[in-house]
Amino acid sequence: MLTKSWPVIRLFFPFAAYFCHSLPSTRLYAVKLGDPKKESAFVNTMLGICHMDTSSRHKNHVAFQMLKFGLGEGEACHWFVHLDLAWISYEESM
Numbered sequence: 001m002l003t004k005s006w007p008v009i010r011l012f013f014p015f016a017a018y019f020c021h022s023l024p025s026t027r028l029y030a031v032k033l034g035d036p037k038k039e040s041a042f043v044n045t046m047l048g049i050c051h052m053d054t055s056s057r058h059k060n061h062v063a064f065q066m067l068k069f070g071l072g073e074g075e076a077c078h079w080f081v082h083l084d085l086a087w088i089s090y091e092e093s094m
Helices: 062-067
Strands: 002-010 018-020 026-034 042-051 076-079 085-090
Touching: 002 026
Parallel strands: none
Antiparallel strands: 002 018, 002 085, 026 042, 042 076
């Protein structure tokens, strides 16, 4: 069972820089992508992350402008791109 995750997002500088953070009420999803023209043609797996509680974000966060809601009014989800990664804590359930 996934217990904690720490998304690591690449910052856009002319050198390698990453921003690691842990946010409460965050869900991480592995989504299998396929070719719609071919049945069961697996293409890749992408990571998607959903911030389920947005009430602690800054009220002027760009996500609120893009998604057209305010603090705590909805979830903010996005894809990880090819240079992003996530550290994941895993506990085996008994």
